Amino acid sequence: MEDIEDLLAGSGGGMPPGFRLPAAAAVGVQQNRKKINFNIPKGSLNIPGTQTIYMKTFGCSHNQSDSEYMAGQLSAFGYVLSDSPDEADLWLINTCTVKSPSQSAMDTLITKCKSAKKPLVVAGCVPQGNRDLKELEGVSIVGVQQIDRVVEVVEETLKGHEVRLLTRKTLPALDLPKVRKNKFVEILPINVGCLGACTYCKTKHARGHLGSYTVDSLVGRVRAVIADGVKEIWLSSEDTGAYGRDIGVNLPMLLNAIVGVLPSDGSTMLRIGMTNPPYILENLKEIANVLCHPCVYSFLHVPVQSGSDSILTAMNREYTVCEFKKVVDTLIDLVPGMQIATDIICGFPGETDEDFAQTVDLIKGYKFPQVHISQFYPRPGTPAARMKKVPSTVVKKRSRELTTVFEAFTPYTGMEGKVERIWITEIATDGIHLVGHTKGYIQVLVIGPETMLGSSAIVKITSVGRWSVFGEVIEILNQQNGVTYEISGEKYPHSSNLDSCSCSKELGHCACETTSCCELVQEIERTVSVPKNDPKLTDQSGPKLIGWILRKRKINSYKMENGDMLEFEGKQEKTSASMAGWNPVDKVLLGGVVVSLLTSLALSLYLGSTHFEIM
Incomplete structure (x- = not known):
């Protein structure tokens, strides 16, 4: 094949505005002109951008960002990204060279890919830092500063060419298409x-x-x-x-x-x-x-x-x-x-x-x-x-x-009862909690609908663990909509002072010395009514509502089985069997969903029967 560095020849030189040349020269590798035989669907070879790609990332957040940029470019070009290596037409592995275990995992994955005769592209620090590795023989490579050329490398690799891009004179642009692992x-x-x-x-x-x-x-x-x-x-x-x-x-x-x-x-x-x-x-x-x-x-x-x-x-x-x-x-x-x-x-x-x-x-x-x-x-x-x-x-x-x-450390002891602002960005691996972080980036696990993702909230810390703390949501912050929240039967306007008070707050005291938010915090009790005019919480129809109910049911059962201690009105009380059951709100919500489904089913059967008789 032609040298892939010539594919963009004549497209214009010069450094993109805002980017710098690293002081040390990058490593260059000549292109391998031989073709490799892969199991590629014949029909897909003539239509670039129709194939499915499996991506695996090892290493640090910088590597994760590189993968997101590569995924964005491939997706923008029409390629489908899949979590299933078996279904993919090509594998792309972004590697890490910091520790032996991560490189060993890369070696194992490369061996599996070669055994399956799948086209393979390896990116990241391993090939850039050690291009002569035996495991990289016959494999296409994208250097750490060549991630903006990943579409070209994938196209050529799908054609059976071995391509190696490791030389770079400028940093990749920051405004490339990107598919974030977490959209928030x-x-x-x-x-x-x-x-x-x-x-x-x-x-x-x-x-x-x-x-x-x-x-x-x-x-x-x-x-x-x-x-x-x-x-x-x-x-x-x-x-x-x-x-x-x-x-x-x-x-x-x-x-x-x-x-x-x-x-x-x-x-x-x-x-x-x-x-x-x-x-x-x-x-x-x-x-x-x-x-x-x-x-x-x-x-x-x-x-x-x-x-x-x-x-x-x-x-x-x-x-x-x-x-x-x-x-x-x-x-x-x-x-x-x-x-x-x-x-x-x-x-x-x-x-x-x-x-x-x-x-x-x-x-x-x-x-x-x-x-x-x-x-x-x-x-x-x-x-x-x-x-x-x-x-x-x-x-x-x-x-x-x-x-x-x-x-043996217990770093979060003493946080019980504190009121904190958190930023919620993901669902915990247990499938039960949402994950938020305090200003000190302490992980807080809360129960709530998935519509809370991407929002900020005021929570009361109810218990602490070794790696994270548990909180109960008091208020969802949504300043732009001017939402009024109903707390313990009383209505409070959304407080901009509470928004700006980002320090840890104990009841009756704010490190930021803002008294208005402290006065509001002192009125907060454990039971919170969902604000009727908050679209983030009222739009819970269908699977989102059912998922929320099931997560609440699951966590209650979990607490009963593990005999957790719950803080309620300043006292430590043992979780009882009754607490693990369905509470009245759960029953009403789930009952409404079931009735709606049964009604829809009955109506469908009735209409179907009527139509049959007319015919």
Whole structure:
């Protein structure tokens, strides 16, 4: 075949406005001209865009965003995306090179695809960082900065050609078509690559040196996704804190520009992505100020990796434990309700028992609500892969020990009875609850109709678990419609002060010192009447209504079986068998649905019989 790089020859050069060339040159691979025999429906080969594609994504949120962009382009061109690999005409695997298990899973999937003789395209960090892998022989490849060419690669692969695109001179545009995994969440890459040189990291080999999008291009994307109904924007990159250093700007400048275009009612929230300590240290107060903003989650992921300075030096992490503590202490001190997540690598080469003990002490000292614990995996081509390894039995033992320490924490104790604003974006994996997050990005599980997805709500925390808390919805916030809510028989107008009060609120006190919302909160009781004029709650016909009733029934049964303690009017009471049954509202709602269905069925039978007699 012709070199696919020539397919767009003459289409015009130049850099798209708002995008930068990464400092390090990308890796180029010549095209393979041989044809591969696949089991492809003959009729579909002549009609590009009629085939079905199975996509599988491994790795970080940046990878997820890349997959969403590729899915958007393929879908826009007419391809059908399927969750079933057996039904697909082509497989597209977006890979991750951070850990051995994810790459092993990729290898297994590639083997299955080849055995099924399905056309295959591999994208992501694995082929970009290690293009000579034996597993990638005979496979088409899309580089991490070539995702805007995925349609071409798929077309050629379906024709039986092996195509490899790994060379790039500009960053992919941000306004490409996109199919989000969660329509309410936009994962926005702000830069690619990083400035670090960690001895264990393979991602740098794939993503390269730092390359940042301009502030204007990112703000433009934020405006567009808000207009599209997005309720959460996640800033993503290999190191958010390093943003802009290649183009003469910094992270606070970007954050302030984005915050300036977020809706003032707090309907869309911003989440700042993973930030390494070296680059946040210079702008701690500015970033803390942004984290205090009502439209920004008071949450940050700051990896420490080890509590030992000697190990941090071996990792080439470019900071000390003391500097990490300064980041954490400053943010906790300046940002009300601040929540920090961190990462730990157990068993890095040279780690002694004393080094590990220092890590345990660090985690015990801060009792982080989220700690991502992983064992050290030597990645081929990295300096750490050549270092003397800690025995695998010791690595596993330390990982289990640290996990036990972490899981003993109870980070959400004391939240019972608090009133919080949450943003609801998805259905929990149990199929029962809806998932929302507080301003501190604490996961709150609530019961409610699916029409609440994408909304914000005021909830009272009823109980806490190890990984999340449970809440009862008090009010659905819908400022634009001016809805009046009926609470315990009294009608209250929607409170704009309550909207802007994004701090955690205990009854009778608001950290934001807004008294009007506190006065309203004090009137709230457990029983809430559904507002009749709220379209989000009144439109519950058909399957949505039945699903809501069944979810409520299921959670009541679950509470009875597990003997949960429920807080009611300030007292802890044991869940009784009667509580697990159908309450009067459930019975009336379900009865109405059943009567309607029976009436419709009887009417259909009657009309059918009448028609038969006339004939």
